[in-house]
Amino acid sequence: MTFASLFRRTRPAYRSTARAPGPVERLAAIFQAVPAAPRLLLLPLAMVLVLAGIVHLVSVLAMPRLAQASAYQRLAALAPSNRLVLLPDAGEGVLPMTDPAFVSAVCRYDLRERPLKVRVPQTGDYTSISFYTNRGLAFYALNDQAAGRVIELDLLSPAQRAALPEDEEITAADRLVVESPSTTGIVLIRAFARYGDVRDAVRKQLEAASCTATQ
């Protein structure tokens, strides 16, 4: 198709739409019907709304970056990196909205230097491990039944994962390798206390969990 034929074909179509009042013409008619004084206000009003929309979107997207009391920041005051810490019981409020029927332990990780090895012992009841980035994005979770008995896994940054030799991945079939999208983040280990009075026993069992930088 030549350029000229394309031009010829579109021109009549353009004329026919100009006959019937389109949405633009109708809007213009409404605009004309508004008295002159409020018409002066319409443009600033539209501008305010568009700008407010932009401000809203930018501030929502920036929130995880700018937040002052995110989970990662709260836990930074509690524990050094790559060390597992048992959290006090829910209600004493380090993290909001935690299930009071669970005993939780956290480990703030930093993969800049070395990968992390996480080991969670069997507690005899539901036990799970969840991973979050430093901005609070949940990226991986596993429970005791899905993992077998003891949860044992390696957490690697994307660069460390890429550097992992191919054959090693195949031979270590029983080794779980998790890739973290960020270099820092949080490991949350939670064990279910079926009744209130087994809580201390579950707490003791969870103390055996570990989170260490590999050598």
Add this chain to the structure above:
Amino acid sequence: MRLLTLATTLAAAAAIGLGATYFAVTHSRGMDIVRLGAWQGWPRSGTTQADPYAAAAFARTGELPLELADGLLFLADHDTAGAPLDGRCDIRILGALPQSRLWTLTLTDDKGALVPNAAERHGFTSAELVYEPDGSINVSLSPRARAGNWLPTGARGRLRVALRLYDAPFSFASGAQDEGQLPRIVTERCP
């Protein structure tokens, strides 16, 4: 004069935009809301597909959302009829629960803090509860002691109930959400 108009426009835009953001992060836990009777769930908030509103809300509160591979959280701050849950009333949670490895039911105030009480009873786990003969649950929320599965409300104004289903083979993919899947919440009597 023109500069003044520009300044007013910018100030108004900033105020409206930030106001909308504040409202969103204090009232929402994400866009992917699933309503089952009185309960609300956000299945994608605990996954890598969490939307910006969920991420913003959790960043502000410091909450680590329950991962979907771990469990599923449902919240209720209204009864099935639509009235807000009032701690001065007698409230009952009745009905069958979906299949799961275990579940917990937790009573909090409207800000998510546990309701303090002498018995230190803040909820039930699937192991503690006394079930009805047909396997359904019947939990009573009341400021005064009740026979059976009773949770003290401490006569607090507004309440929120959190139901967490762990290791549940639950799917939202079909979009067919049956109101009978989660228990009903009934306000029986108010002083």
